[in-house]
Amino acid sequence: MNTSGPGFGVYVHWPFCKAKCPYCDFNSHVRHGGVDAMDFAQGLAQELKYMRALCGPRTLDSVFFGGGTPSLMPPQAVDYVLRAIDELWGLGDLAEVTLEANPTSIEAENFKGYRAAGVNRVSVGVQALDDADLAKLGRQHSVEEALAAFRLARDIFPRVSFDLIYARPGQSLAAWQAELARALEEAAGHMSLYQLTIEPGTAYHDLFHAGKLTIPDDDHAAALFELTQEMTQAAGLRAYEVSNHALPGQESRHNLIYWRYGDYAGAGPGAHGRITTPEHKLALSTLKDPEGWRQAVAKQGHALVESNVLSACDQGFEYLIMGLRLTEGISLNRYARLTGQSIPKDRMAALVEEGMITHHDDMVAATPAGRRLLNALIARLAGI
Amino acid sequence: MTPWPANAKHAAMTDLSHIRNFSIIAHIDHGKSTLADRIIQLCGNVSDREMKDQILDSMDIERERGITIKANTVRLEYKAKDGKQYVLNLIDTPGHVDFAYEVNRSLAACEGSLLVVDASQGVEAQTLANVYQAINNHHEIVPVLNKVDLPAAEPERVRQQIEDVIGIDASGAVPISAKTGIGVPDVLEAIVNLLPPPKGDATAPLKALLVDSWYDSYLGVVVLVRIIDGELKKGQRIKLMSTDAHYLVERVGVFRPKQEMRASLGPGEIGFFTGSIKQVADTRVGDTVTDEKRECVEALPGFKPAQPVVFAGFFPVDASKFEDLREAMGKLRLNDASFSYEMETSAALGFGFRCGFLGLLHLEIIRERIEREFNVDIITTAPSVIYHINMRDGTQMEMHNPADMPDVMQIDNIEEPWIEATILVPDEYLGTVLKLCEDRRGRQKQLTYAGSRAMVVYNLPLNEVVFDFYDRLKSVTRGYASFDYHITGYEQGDLVRMGILVNAEPVDALSMVVHRARAEQRGRVMCEKLKDLIPRHMFQIPIQASIGGKIVARETLSALRKDVTAKCYGGDISRKRKLLDKQKEGKKKMRQFGKVEIPQEAFIAALKMDEN
Numbered sequence: 001m002n003t004s005g006p007g008f009g010v011y012v013h014w015p016f017c018k019a020k021c022p023y024c025d026f027n028s029h030v031r032h033g034g035v036d037a038m039d040f041a042q043g044l045a046q047e048l049k050y051m052r053a054l055c056g057p058r059t060l061d062s063v064f065f066g067g068g069t070p071s072l073m074p075p076q077a078v079d080y081v082l083r084a085i086d087e088l089w090g091l092g093d094l095a096e097v098t099l100e101a102n103p104t105s106i107e108a109e110n111f112k113g114y115r116a117a118g119v120n121r122v123s124v125g126v127q128a129l130d131d132a133d134l135a136k137l138g139r140q141h142s143v144e145e146a147l148a149a150f151r152l153a154r155d156i157f158p159r160v161s162f163d164l165i166y167a168r169p170g171q172s173l174a175a176w177q178a179e180l181a182r183a184l185e186e187a188a189g190h191m192s193l194y195q196l197t198i199e200p201g202t203a204y205h206d207l208f209h210a211g212k213l214t215i216p217d218d219d220h221a222a223a224l225f226e227l228t229q230e231m232t233q234a235a236g237l238r239a240y241e242v243s244n245h246a247l248p249g250q251e252s253r254h255n256l257i258y259w260r261y262g263d264y265a266g267a268g269p270g271a272h273g274r275i276t277t278p279e280h281k282l283a284l285s286t287l288k289d290p291e292g293w294r295q296a297v298a299k300q301g302h303a304l305v306e307s308n309v310l311s312a313c314d315q316g317f318e319y320l321i322m323g324l325r326l327t328e329g330i331s332l333n334r335y336a337r338l339t340g341q342s343i344p345k346d347r348m349a350a351l352v353e354e355g356m357i358t359h360h361d362d363m364v365a366a367t368p369a370g371r372r373l374l375n376a377l378i379a380r381l382a383g384i
Numbered sequence: 385m386t387p388w389p390a391n392a393k394h395a396a397m398t399d400l401s402h403i404r405n406f407s408i409i410a411h412i413d414h415g416k417s418t419l420a421d422r423i424i425q426l427c428g429n430v431s432d433r434e435m436k437d438q439i440l441d442s443m444d445i446e447r448e449r450g451i452t453i454k455a456n457t458v459r460l461e462y463k464a465k466d467g468k469q470y471v472l473n474l475i476d477t478p479g480h481v482d483f484a485y486e487v488n489r490s491l492a493a494c495e496g497s498l499l500v501v502d503a504s505q506g507v508e509a510q511t512l513a514n515v516y517q518a519i520n521n522h523h524e525i526v527p528v529l530n531k532v533d534l535p536a537a538e539p540e541r542v543r544q545q546i547e548d549v550i551g552i553d554a555s556g557a558v559p560i561s562a563k564t565g566i567g568v569p570d571v572l573e574a575i576v577n578l579l580p581p582p583k584g585d586a587t588a589p590l591k592a593l594l595v596d597s598w599y600d601s602y603l604g605v606v607v608l609v610r611i612i613d614g615e616l617k618k619g620q621r622i623k624l625m626s627t628d629a630h631y632l633v634e635r636v637g638v639f640r641p642k643q644e645m646r647a648s649l650g651p652g653e654i655g656f657f658t659g660s661i662k663q664v665a666d667t668r669v670g671d672t673v674t675d676e677k678r679e680c681v682e683a684l685p686g687f688k689p690a691q692p693v694v695f696a697g698f699f700p701v702d703a704s705k706f707e708d709l710r711e712a713m714g715k716l717r718l719n720d721a722s723f724s725y726e727m728e729t730s731a732a733l734g735f736g737f738r739c740g741f742l743g744l745l746h747l748e749i750i751r752e753r754i755e756r757e758f759n760v761d762i763i764t765t766a767p768s769v770i771y772h773i774n775m776r777d778g779t780q781m782e783m784h785n786p787a788d789m790p791d792v793m794q795i796d797n798i799e800e801p802w803i804e805a806t807i808l809v810p811d812e813y814l815g816t817v818l819k820l821c822e823d824r825r826g827r828q829k830q831l832t833y834a835g836s837r838a839m840v841v842y843n844l845p846l847n848e849v850v851f852d853f854y855d856r857l858k859s860v861t862r863g864y865a866s867f868d869y870h871i872t873g874y875e876q877g878d879l880v881r882m883g884i885l886v887n888a889e890p891v892d893a894l895s896m897v898v899h900r901a902r903a904e905q906r907g908r909v910m911c912e913k914l915k916d917l918i919p920r921h922m923f924q925i926p927i928q929a930s931i932g933g934k935i936v937a938r939e940t941l942s943a944l945r946k947d948v949t950a951k952c953y954g955g956d957i958s959r960k961r962k963l964l965d966k967q968k969e970g971k972k973k974m975r976q977f978g979k980v981e982i983p984q985e986a987f988i989a990a991l992k993m994d995e996n
Contacts, residue, residue, distance in 0.1 A: 011954055026955075066953075195950040222946040243950050258954045272955040283958055306958075314961060321960045325952060350979075354923060374948040376922050384968045 006262025007061035009254050010051075010085055012044055013268030014070040015290045021138040022207075023165070025199035027270035027288045028068045040290075041077040043297045044267050045084035047286070050302040051265035052088040054282075055275045058263070060089040062096040062254035065119075071101035075113025082118045096121055096159075096253040103149030104141045111156045121159040123192065123252075124150050129179045133168055147186060154188050159250060162187040167195040167216045167224050176224055177231070184235045189250035193228055194243050195221060225372060242325045242371055259326045261319045269293040269303070274318075280309045312339045320378050329358075329365025343381055351380060401581045403652040405473045405610070407490050409515055410500035411508035411866060415530040418562040419500055419571070420458075420476060424641070426568060427460035427472070457608060457654055458641040464576045472575060473654040475595070477514070486596070488517055489669050493595045493610035493654060496524040496579030498571065499546070503529040503559070504536035506837065507549050508866035509808040515550055526574045527557035533564060549808075549834040584651025590614035590622070591680040592673040595654075597664050599718045603635065603643075605661040609673055610654045613680065617648040621676040622659070625683045626668050630676055631659035664718055692740025693801065693871060694850050695784040696747055697728055697765035697893065698754070699736030701984055702972055705760050706735045712758035713737055716750060723750055728785070732893045732977060733763055733987075738785055744850060763975070763987045765893045769846045772799040772874055786895045789881045792932060798897075799874040801846040804829065806839065807857070809865040814838045816860040824848035825899060844869075845877065847897065882907055882936070885928040886914065889978040893987060903929075907937035917986040920944040925980055 016035050017028045063085055065078065078099065085091055098121040099114055101107060111122070126146045128134050134143065141149070153160045162183055166176050183191065196215060198208045207213035216224060229239055237245035241259060244252065257264055266273035270288035274281065287293045287303040296303035310318070316339035323330035336342050348364065351357045356370035356377055370377050410416035460472040477490040491497065497518045501507055518525060527546050529539045539559050546554040558574050560567030592609040600606045609616065616622070620633045637645045638655040649655045661667060670686040700709045713725050723746070728738040741747040747767060754760055771783040774796045783789060805826075809817050811833065821828070821842045830841035844853075849869070857865050882903050884894040894914075898906050907929025914927045922944055929937040952960060974981040 197950050218945040218947075225946060242948055242952075255953060258952075258957075264954055266954065270955070272958065274954070274957070285955075285958070317961045317964050318957050321964065322952065322957060356922060372946050372948055373922050373944055376944055376947045379964065379967055380922070382964065384964060384971055 006260035007253065007257045008055075008058040008262060009062040009064060009257040009264040010048065010060065010089070011254075011264055011266040011268075011271055011273070012048075012063065012065050012070075012081055013067060013266065013271040014040075014065060014073055015068040015269045015288075015293075016072055017067070017069045018072070018140055019138060020203075022203035023137060023196060023199070025202050026066075026068065029290055031290075037074050037077045038080065040294065041073075041080040043294045044081050047267040047297050047302050048081075048084055048088055048265070051267060051273065051275070054277070055263065055265055058089055060085070060091060060095055062098070062257060063091070064097075064254040065099040067100060069102055069107075070099050071107040071110060071114075073110075075110055075117050078114055078119065079117035091118065098123055098252065098254055100125065101149075101153065102139075102141065103146035103153075105145055105149065108149040108152050111153055115156050120157060121161070121252075122153045122157050123161040123163055124153055125163045126150060126183070127163065127165045128168065129164075129182055130175075133171075136169070137165065150186060159190065160188050161190040161192055161252065163192040163194070165194050165196050166228065167221050169196075169213060169215055171216065171224070173220075173223055173227060177227060180228065180231050184231065184237070187237070189237075189247045190252065191232065191237055191245045192243055193232070193245065195225065222372060229368060238327070239371075240327050242374065256326075259322045261315075261322050274310075281315055283308045283310050283314075312341075315339060316341070317382060320382055324364075324366050324374060324378055324381075325371075327365065329363050331362050332364060333362050344383070347381060347383065351377065357381075399471075400584060400652050402468060403471050403473070403581055404496070404575050404579050405475070405494040405582055405652065405654060406496045406498060406575055406579055407475045407477050407494050407518075408498045408500055409477065409511060409518060410530075411502070411505070411511045414500050414502040414505065414508075414511070415562045416476075416500055419498070419528070419530065419560070419568070420474060422562050422565055422568045423472075423474065423572065424458060424460065426572060427462050456641070457639050459638040459654065460640075462572055462576070465573060466576075470576050471653075472572075475654065487514055488521075489593075489595055491518050491521045491523065492670075493593055494521075494523065495582055496526065496575070498528050498575070499525050499550075500528045500530050500562075501542055501546060503532045503539045503542050504534055506542050506545050507808065509806050509839075509868040510866055512550065512806065512808065512839075513868040515552075519552075524579050525552055526571075526578050527552070527554045528571055529557050529559045530562050532559040533561040533566060545834055545837070549837075549839070582652030584611065585613045586615060586651050588613035589678040589680045590616055590620075590673065590675040591684070592616055592649075593684055594624070594667060594669060594671040594673055596669060597661075597667040599664055603658050605664055605667065606656050606658055607661070607667055607673075608654070608656050609649070611649050611651050612684070613651055614675065615648050615650050616655075616657060616673070622657075622673055623676045623679065624667065625672040625674055625679075626686065627666070627671070629666060631661055633657050633659050665721055669721070692722065692724055692742060693769060693846065694741045694743055694747060694767050695738060695770065696741070696767040697730065697733070697736050697738055697785070698725075698751070699730065699733035699763045699765070699893075701761040701763055703734045708758065708760045709737070709754065709762065712754045712760055713739075715758070716753060720750075722746070730765075730787070730893050732891050732975060733765070736763075740784070744854065761984075763893070763984045765987060766896050767850045768897065769801050769850060771879065771897060774799065783897075786881050786897045787892050789897070797876050798879040800877045800879060800897075802872050802875050803844055803846050803849065803869040804872045805842045805844050805849070805867060805869040807842070807865055807867050808837055808839050809861055811836055811838050813861040813864060814840070817857065817865060820853075820856055820860060824853060825902070843872065845875075845899070846871065848899075848902075880931045883930050884910060884914070885926075885930060886918070886977050886982065887925045887980045888928075889980070891977055891982070900931075903931055904936045907931075911937045911939040914982075914986055915939040915941050918980065918982055921980060923979070 015027050015029050017030055020028060020030055097119050099119045101122045101124050103124050103126055127137055127139055129143050131143050164183055198205050204213055232245040236247055239245050240251050263274055263276050269290045271286050273284035284304055285306040287296055287305050293303040319335055319338055348359050352359050355367055358365050358367055366374060366377060408416045456476040458474050462470045462472050464470055475490045475493055477487045499515055529542055531537055532539050543554045543557050558567055558570050591613040592611045595608040595610055597605055597607045616636055618633055618636050622633055623630050635645060635658045636649055637643050672683040674680045700706050717723055722742050724740040725737040728736050751764055754762055768786055773781045773783050776794055776796045807817055824844055825848055826842040826844045828842055832839050857867055878900045879897050880900050880903055882896055882898050884891050911927045911929055918941055924943045925941040927939045928935045974983050
């Protein structure tokens with residue numbers, strides 16, 4: 001792990017899915033007529049070249065293929081993009097290269113190819129260990145199929161993450177306890193455990209607001225969250241972030257760059273980036289429509305629709321929003337460097353007294369109680 | 385024939401018999417404005433292009449709420465079936481209990497009234513009150529049954545009801561539909577044939593009734609007058625008798641409904657003049673206008689000035705808008721002498737104003753105008769009445785604000801204003817109305833029936849009425865009850881000041897004076913309401929009502945249990961930051977009390993206490 005700073009990463013977005021899951025609000029698109037994957041990969045390489053010009057030479061710590069469903073990429077497309085990245089920044093053996101994978105048997109057939117292309121970590125979206133719930137979530141795989149795919153991944157890749165969605169409609173504490181216990185037996189060093197949330201623009205959002213979908217209330221969701229912390233802790237998978245648990249050293253280096261508020265370049269439809277230039281810190285994002293994105297890249301080398309200078313105040317907010325998600329917390333000196341201001345001492349003292357944060361020397365971190373109320377906590381620290 | 389050639393001397397006197405001055409009395413929604421619109425159209429004063437609904441209601445709020453606040457007049461010319469040309473002056477009057485005072489002065493300027501009653505709804509309490517005022521003003525009254533084209537109309541039953549309840553002859557009532565225009569020509573004929581012409585002496589010294597005045601950005605202060613005797617001319621020097629103020633008349637005119645300048649106005653006529661009058665407050669409604677050099681012998685009796693009866697604090701939501709609020713108040717006061725204000729400071733809400741109103745509707749209208757016309761968002765505190773506090777040392781103080789309550793040990797007793805309320809209600813709702821009045825410490829004075837409707841007269845303490853009595857009355861009777869009141873006097877009561885504590889911090893803007901017997905229930909309702917209105921915080925918050933240090937009601941707002949975003953990666957930062965920015969904006973609408981943030985709705989909701 002790069003310990004000298006937050007590090008630098010590259011994010012690659014593959015926007016296509018076989019079907020849209022009803023809870024997902026990511027930039028994903030279904031193309032029944034198929035996708036020209038190699039043409040798309042060329043577009044990604046082209047946009048990455050533009051990003052390289054923007055951010056200059058960097059030591060690359062991580063590459064992440066997210067989506068959509070990047071496990072629908074043919075291995076040669078992954079290989080093509082990674083070669084481009086290696087040419088642009090240099091991709092050393094120490095860099096983490098992660099790909100998000102859906103555990104269907106078809107996609108599992110690509111695993112060996114990905115490994116050969118240089119992928120050394122996969123994040124497997126098992127999502128549930130209950131066939132009925134998987135169907136409700138719109139997933140294309142069964143529990144058995146998912147576990148088979150996960151075991152295969154575990155054999156092929158040095159590092160894997162086992163990903164689940166909980167606090168699902170009707171999920172009891174006992175049911176989640178049993179499910180998580182089973183998952184902990186299978187997992188290998190890393191788990192991402194997300195509570196289901198209702199996001200605008202999803203099918204679940206419409207159902208929820210029509211009163212046709214009930215999700216656990218705050219109290220129940222809090223109980224499920226507590227249980228999750230206890231069980232993962234007991235299994236040695238420490239919560240290093242709100243929804244992420246790992247054995248020491250098995251943390252996602254890529255995601256740590258985000259949470260430590262480091263720089264990252266994004267390529268692909270709807271990809272975001274944060275790039276520090278000698279003058280500014282820029283917030284970047286690209287066109288979300290895949291075909292529109294491809295045309296823009298062909299025409300101008302990139303499909304940026306947003307390139308905003310972040311003010312000192314913006315950077316302060318962003319650092320708090322991301323950094324306090326981590327168990328390690330934030331550095332007060334770094335906050336002061338970003339914003340030119342310090343967090344008032346009385347504001348912190350009150351939160352320490354309420355048991356919401358700890359404050360040791362330069363570091364401020366949310367306690368387990370504070371992490372559960374993180375949005376409110378961040379607002380208080382930010383003086384809102 | 386043009387009845388009033390501007391250059392004809394004393395022309396008015398010869399034609400007095402061709403003038404009819406009238407107003408329209410009606411309950412809200414019974415069709416007063418629609419009928420006025422039809423009459424104006426029939427007399428051909430307004431082209432179709434200029435015609436819009438409720439032409440006499442000039443303020444947006446008047447149009448939206450279907451109420452009339454300012455007295456509006458229109459001078460119409462009508463050729464009757466007898467072949468003669470008549471001048472009809474219509475003075476529109478407000479229909480709401482808060483503006484009873486304005487009704488009275490408008491009625492004093494006319495000789496007759498049209499009593500418009502919805503043929504399906506029947507007579508309502510406000511109608512009753514206004515008709516009695518018209519009778520007191522010696523008006524001839526022509527009943528008009530409106531909406532006879534509706535299937536639910538029962539004109540015969542309503543005609544009978546007018547006779548039973550009001551006690552006037554309704555045999556000549558004119559059936560109409562103001563909406564379709566059916567029967568409206570008959571109304572015009574009835575005005576000419578049944579209402580008396582004004583009396584007056586054109587050769588006598590000028591004597592005119594000051595009916596209303598307002599500020600016009602082009603003309604300055606415009607004074608509406610009804611000439612009793614003599615003539616009012618451009619260039620004349622006049623005197624307002626009660627204030628002994630002298631002015632030079634600069635313009636004289638009539639409303640048709642647009643302003644039309646005239647050389648003079650004669651007896652029986654209604655019109656306006658302008659002079660070098662600086663502010664509306666310099667003119668007193670009901671005053672007598674006379675000639676400076678040739679004064680009339682006796683002034684008109686005049687009116688008692690309107691007294692504010694309900695008080696509430698207005699505070700800007702955004703403290704930096706205080707000066708804007710001050711300006712808004714000043715401008716509104718220019719046109720509304722019955723609205724009063726003085727500066728107030730609240731520990732909780734900062735700088736603001738304590739304002740006096742004629743009633744709750746008046747309060748709401750002013751609040752809405754400040755927000756709408758002056759774009760200043762305001763927090764309104766719970767309304768209060770004026771209490772008379774008799775101190776042990778024999779002195780008496782008037783208290784407009786519960787925050788000003790002196791130390792209980794120094795108080796001998798407190799007196800509160802009482803009203804006499806008249807409520808008309810269909811008998812199936814009588815039980816719930818009686819219960820409502822009893823719950824509000826009411827004392828029944830009278831209960832009579834007219835057909836299927838009951839008329840109840842109650843004495844009630846005003847402080848039980850200012851909160852939400854009217855809203856409750858409407859809801860328990862599904863809108864079928866009507867209500868009117870006047871203040872009868874002050875009575876001693878066992879009154880206490882109830883304070884509200886949020887997380888052990890007093891919130892002065894929520895304190896109120898209540899009757900001891902009602903304090904616990906009021907406190908409980910308030911605490912429950914606040915519990916729903918205050919968002920959950922990171923800690924648990926006690927909400928308490930207290931009287932003199934003793935807690936009488938308590939609720940606990942539990943702490944927030946979970947408030948964390950499950951997924952937050954590189955693509956989510958901008959969205960999260962924008963949410964935080966939005967939260968920062970929303971925070972301006974919150975008030976901080978110790979560690980707790982209270983949204984402004986909480987203060988507004990204190991106005992509307994639902995007891996169920």
